[in-house]
Amino acid sequence: MEPITRNLIQIGTLGDFGVGKTNLSSVFIDNKFITEHLSTIGINCLMKDIKVNIGDQIREIKVKIWDTAGQDRFRSLSIQSIKSCLGVVLVYSIIDSKTLINIDNWIKELNEKKNDEQIFMILIGNKCDENRAITKNDIEELKKKYNIPYFEISCLNGKNINELENYLCHLSLRFLTKRIKRKTKIESEKNPLIKSDKIKKCFIY
Ligand SMILES: Nc1nc2c(ncn2[C@@H]2O[C@H](COP(=O)(O)OP(=O)(O)OP(=O)(O)O)[C@@H](O)[C@H]2O)c(=O)[nH]1
Numbered sequence: 001m002e003p004i005t006r007n008l009i010q011i012g013t014l015g016d017f018g019v020g021k022t023n024l025s026s027v028f029i030d031n032k033f034i035t036e037h038l039s040t041i042g043i044n045c046l047m048k049d050i051k052v053n054i055g056d057q058i059r060e061i062k063v064k065i066w067d068t069a070g071q072d073r074f075r076s077l078s079i080q081s082i083k084s085c086l087g088v089v090l091v092y093s094i095i096d097s098k099t100l101i102n103i104d105n106w107i108k109e110l111n112e113k114k115n116d117e118q119i120f121m122i123l124i125g126n127k128c129d130e131n132r133a134i135t136k137n138d139i140e141e142l143k144k145k146y147n148i149p150y151f152e153i154s155c156l157n158g159k160n161i162n163e164l165e166n167y168l169c170h171l172s173l174r175f176l177t178k179r180i181k182r183k184t185k186i187e188s189e190k191n192p193l194i195k196s197d198k199i200k201k202c203f204i205y
Pocket residue numbers: 015016017018019020021022023024034035036037038039040041068069070071126127128129130153154155156157
């Protein structure tokens with residue numbers, strides 16, 4: 001079997017106050033649900049090693065999740081802290097329609113502040129164990145506008161958490177591969193002595 005290659009995957013969370021960003025990070029990393037709303041102050045970072053099966057290969061990735069604060073006073077810090085991540089999980093709560101409306105603002109702000117690197121985005125409707133206050137149409141509009149994948153999850157009862165984790169890991173690896181290939185191509189155009197080994201090593205999809 002191939003030696004295990006460890007890639008660092010950095011993922012940020014964004015979304016309004018109380019939608020469940022900290023719980024998503026906590027359920028994802030420690031399998032733990034937190035009942036109280038201990039509003040995040042500034043930013044937290046959590047890490048986990050995950051083995052991902054890709055055909056007959058196993059890749060070990062280190063996932064670093066940046067759990068940001070949804071409060072307005074931390075808005076620019078939240079965006080600033082995750083703008084270099086590989087991907088961003090945009091979280092809203094299906095029981096609070098204004099948190100979905102605000103996703104548009106989070107995306108716009110992120111797009112304004114990020115650098116030239118592409119960032120993948122996934123839209124998450126959390127708290128699907130509760131009664132929804134949002135129609136499927138509202139979600140379709142946003143999905144169409146930004147063409148982003150969408151999951152409805154519950155951090156409370158674990159619905160779709162494994163599916164999301166699996167999707168996130170595969171998408172991250174595909175995206176990381178693309179990023180490294182792009183960077184290596186630019187480097188090797190500047191300096192032809194740079195071998196394509198770097199590309200071969202990271203090329204997994
Ligand atoms: N019913 C239900 N409640 C949830 C779920 N996820 C989170 N909550 C609750 O929602 C509240 C807020 O969750 P947090 O994870 O702290 O929210 P947050 O987005 O990190 O909030 P800020 O840090 O203030 O931005 C807590 O009381 C959680 O227990 C869920 O899937 N279902």
